[in-house]
Amino acid sequence: MTYKKRLTLVSLIVLVMFILHNSFWLWDLDCVVPLLFGFMPFAFSYYIGYALLAVFAMKVIITLAWPDPPGEVVDSFTGNEEKPE
Amino acid sequence: MKTPLGIGILLIYVAVLVLIGYLGARVTRKTREDYFLAGRGLGSFAIFMALFASNITAFTIIGHAGLAYEVGYGAYGYVIGWSIFITPFTYYLVGYRSWLLGKRYGYATQPQVFGGIFNSRLVALLFTGLLLYYTLPYLVVSIIGGSLAFTTISDGFVPYWLASMIIIAVSLVYTIPAGLRGTVWTDIFQGLVFLVVAVLLLFAIARSLGGFSEITGQIMAANPAMLQRGLSPAIAPINWFSFSFINSIAVIVFPQMYTRILAARSSDKLKKVSLYYPLALAGIFGVSTLLGVWGSIAVPGLVGKDADYIVPMLIQQYLAPAWTVLGLVVILAIVKSSIDSQLLSVSHIVTDDLLTRFRKVSSGQAVFWGRVILIVFAAAAYYIALIRPAAILNIAAFAFSGFSIMLPVMIGTLYWPRATKQGACAALIIPAIMLHLWYLGILPAATTFGFMPVFPAFILTIITLVVVSYLTPAPDAGQREKIFGFFAQIFK
Numbered sequence: 001m002t003y004k005k006r007l008t009l010v011s012l013i014v015l016v017m018f019i020l021h022n023s024f025w026l027w028d029l030d031c032v033v034p035l036l037f038g039f040m041p042f043a044f045s046y047y048i049g050y051a052l053l054a055v056f057a058m059k060v061i062i063t064l065a066w067p068d069p070p071g072e073v074v075d076s077f078t079g080n081e082e083k084p085e
Numbered sequence: 086m087k088t089p090l091g092i093g094i095l096l097i098y099v100a101v102l103v104l105i106g107y108l109g110a111r112v113t114r115k116t117r118e119d120y121f122l123a124g125r126g127l128g129s130f131a132i133f134m135a136l137f138a139s140n141i142t143a144f145t146i147i148g149h150a151g152l153a154y155e156v157g158y159g160a161y162g163y164v165i166g167w168s169i170f171i172t173p174f175t176y177y178l179v180g181y182r183s184w185l186l187g188k189r190y191g192y193a194t195q196p197q198v199f200g201g202i203f204n205s206r207l208v209a210l211l212f213t214g215l216l217l218y219y220t221l222p223y224l225v226v227s228i229i230g231g232s233l234a235f236t237t238i239s240d241g242f243v244p245y246w247l248a249s250m251i252i253i254a255v256s257l258v259y260t261i262p263a264g265l266r267g268t269v270w271t272d273i274f275q276g277l278v279f280l281v282v283a284v285l286l287l288f289a290i291a292r293s294l295g296g297f298s299e300i301t302g303q304i305m306a307a308n309p310a311m312l313q314r315g316l317s318p319a320i321a322p323i324n325w326f327s328f329s330f331i332n333s334i335a336v337i338v339f340p341q342m343y344t345r346i347l348a349a350r351s352s353d354k355l356k357k358v359s360l361y362y363p364l365a366l367a368g369i370f371g372v373s374t375l376l377g378v379w380g381s382i383a384v385p386g387l388v389g390k391d392a393d394y395i396v397p398m399l400i401q402q403y404l405a406p407a408w409t410v411l412g413l414v415v416i417l418a419i420v421k422s423s424i425d426s427q428l429l430s431v432s433h434i435v436t437d438d439l440l441t442r443f444r445k446v447s448s449g450q451a452v453f454w455g456r457v458i459l460i461v462f463a464a465a466a467y468y469i470a471l472i473r474p475a476a477i478l479n480i481a482a483f484a485f486s487g488f489s490i491m492l493p494v495m496i497g498t499l500y501w502p503r504a505t506k507q508g509a510c511a512a513l514i515i516p517a518i519m520l521h522l523w524y525l526g527i528l529p530a531a532t533t534f535g536f537m538p539v540f541p542a543f544i545l546t547i548i549t550l551v552v553v554s555y556l557t558p559a560p561d562a563g564q565r566e567k568i569f570g571f572f573a574q575i576f577k
Contacts, residue, residue, distance in 0.1 A: 014171075014174065018171075018329070031312060039298050043157070043162065044158040044371070047161050050169060054363035055360055055364060058170075058177075059360060065576075068352045068353065069188075069574075070574065073189075073574050078188075078190065
């Protein structure tokens with residue numbers, strides 16, 4: 001798969017996460033869904049699930065579109081070569 | 086906190102910070118790279134704690150808990166929901182490419198990265214000016230918030246002026262000698278302190294209120310609206326949507342956050358940070374949300390700014406005096422870990438991006454001037470925090486929005502080879518002016534179509550960047566090859 005296609009997939013993941021955050025149609029469930037662990041209402045527990053999903057989404061993004069710099073690029077790095085005076 | 090135990094805990098806490106500063110200074114070399122960027126050698130745990138501790142400010146336990154007190158559990162998703170994903174994502178989107186350019190070309194700040202991409206002193210100067218303009222009021226407000234919380238929790242024993250002085254002085258003790266390494270090492274310590282103690286505080290307060298289920302049952306009986314987001318006008322969908330463009334996406338633009346990304350040792354370290362981040366953010370704001378909502382039942386009747394201090398009040402009214410000291414340590418840890426990094430990043434930008442315009446500064450001299458500027462800005466911030474001028478507080482109110490609308494320029498510059506320096510300059514200036522016109526009430530509110538001003542300003546930034554870039558000559562091939570030819574070797 002080309003990098004452009006992988007970047008498109010990443011954009012789709014971001015869009016899905018944005019929609020899941022702005023999921024106003026789910027607000028009706030706030031007074032319907034039972035408390036999680038006896039003290040977390042849906043408005044709160046939803047974001048516990050969202051945080052777990054965010055970790056998974058970042059894992060997918062890293063796998064898809066976060067390549068490490070190859071050896072010849074690392075050799076060209078100059079940003080940390082300064083010597084003390 | 087006036088007991089020997091309380092004073093002892095505080096002294097131990099300060100002594101640990103001083104010791105860390107001393108140890109950091111011993112290994113810090115007198116070079117620009119080492120003082121401001123810790124030699125670009127931070128590991129994943131160090132960089133995670135450094136970013137996280139700098140990201141969490143007094144707002145977490147003061148402003149956010151106050152909002153939860155007033156609007157209920159919905160405050161959690163409203164303030165931090167989108168950040169849970171987008172903040173670590175921007176570490177990838179903007180952070181990784183910036184880190185690559187920093188490693189390749191030695192760039193150490195946003196003005197250097199974005200000025201360097203266009204080979205433009207004007208772009209660099211605009212970044213310098215805007216970052217300082219928004220960071221300084223934000224820094225002062227952090228000091229004010231932390232000092233007020235310090236005074237509240239000590240029940241007036243430590244007056245405001247002394248609280249501000251202690252917060253700034255202790256931050257300087259390790260930042261001046263050890264630079265970024267000192268702030269990162271203390272961030273690890275302070276970050277662990279506030280994570281652990283915050284969770285302990287949550288359990289202790291839950292216990293004194295009758296348990297997690299009991300207090301939730303009381304809230305459901307007394308004020309069921311706290312559970313329903315749809316019943317709170319403050320977090321109505323249009324505000325909820327708009328707020329996604331303020332709090333969450335601004336984080337990578339903060340100079341203290343951006344610089345820490347550049348200090349990562351390797352790509353792999355940044356990846357790990359992006360995986361840890363969502364859970365850490367959800368955790369600390371979850372604690373703050375619960376304490377705020379519980380406070381609405383435990384200490385009812387607070388209105389407006391009074392509600393902001395609900396966490397210190399809960400600690401004072403419901404826990405034994407020893408907890409008051411621990412609560413104070415949490416507040417100090419949270420406030421100082423962000424203030425020290427803001428002070429250092431301001432000093433870094435002034436030293437590296439402003440001073441060098443007027444005189445040649447060697448690497449060793451940069452460290453000297455960095456320390457001098459650090460002290461000057463700390464003294465100025467203390468003075469401003471004491472007099473609290475309205476103009477500074479007004480700017481701070483929309484500093485987050487100001488940072489946010491710089492993000493499209495950063496993304497466009499890193500991903501779009503057709504972006505031009507004229508486009509970048511226009512996209513930095515025009516939306517910033519519009520933001521001021523909206524926030525200062527010069528333009529009628531109707532012109533934002535019901536959204537918070539940041540949203541139309543954000544869209545305007547994108548449009549300005551694209552339109553002006555297309556209207557001006559494309560960047561020359563050599564400049565594009567320097568940046569995008571380099572990226573092409575990695576992103577295949």
